[in-house]
Amino acid sequence: MTERELPIHHRAEDPGGRVWSFGSVTWVHCPECDKAAKSDGSTVSCMHCGYTTVPDLKPYSDKWAYPTSSNPLCSHCRKPLDRRERPTAREIDGKLFVRICCEHCGETEDYPASPGSPPSGGRSWRVLRRYLETQVAGETLWVLNLAHLNALEDWLGAKVRERGPQPGLTMMARLPRWMKASTNREKVLRGLAILRERAEKEGIDE
Numbered sequence: 001m002t003e004r005e006l007p008i009h010h011r012a013e014d015p016g017g018r019v020w021s022f023g024s025v026t027w028v029h030c031p032e033c034d035k036a037a038k039s040d041g042s043t044v045s046c047m048h049c050g051y052t053t054v055p056d057l058k059p060y061s062d063k064w065a066y067p068t069s070s071n072p073l074c075s076h077c078r079k080p081l082d083r084r085e086r087p088t089a090r091e092i093d094g095k096l097f098v099r100i101c102c103e104h105c106g107e108t109e110d111y112p113a114s115p116g117s118p119p120s121g122g123r124s125w126r127v128l129r130r131y132l133e134t135q136v137a138g139e140t141l142w143v144l145n146l147a148h149l150n151a152l153e154d155w156l157g158a159k160v161r162e163r164g165p166q167p168g169l170t171m172m173a174r175l176p177r178w179m180k181a182s183t184n185r186e187k188v189l190r191g192l193a194i195l196r197e198r199a200e201k202e203g204i205d206e
């Protein structure tokens, strides 16, 4: 990792807007290959493995499933798998399976599954794990996409932060205290730099 200078600068103005107004996509872990997939709120598509889904639309609801076992274990490393519902069910010889990539060892496997249902009013990013996420000062720092990352970097890198023209609880006003603390500035900016590097490596382009 090349040591880049942290983007600390003097002053920034709150651009206004809420978290969803930064960019139009959310990068999530692909449910099939675990690499970066793009979610636009109703569909998820992965440029790595070609996986695509429409989890919010009714005709696809039977594709959702969760592992039948009450205590599912990875068949490779025997560590526990999480049981959340996933939009990746498939039928093999009349039996339902769900494909899970183990977060401990990274092996992907089909597991016996029971039919599930898509999250109600489901925004897929609530179900799929966000891709651009890292730990900073014991907290989870995440961004939805590059526009979100750029905005945070600009705002949190500023020594003086000024209210913008938009009143009320903008995204910047709602940021948690640990993120805004000047004592955490360098850690948070370093965290954002890590996310940017990961985005570049994965071909995340928006």
Ligand SMILES: [Zn+2]
Pocket: 030, 031, 032, 033, 034, 035, 037, 046, 047, 048, 049, 050, 051
């Ligand atoms: Zn994929």
Ligand SMILES: [Zn+2]
Pocket: 074, 075, 076, 077, 078, 079, 102, 103, 104, 105, 106, 107
């Ligand atoms: Zn495993």
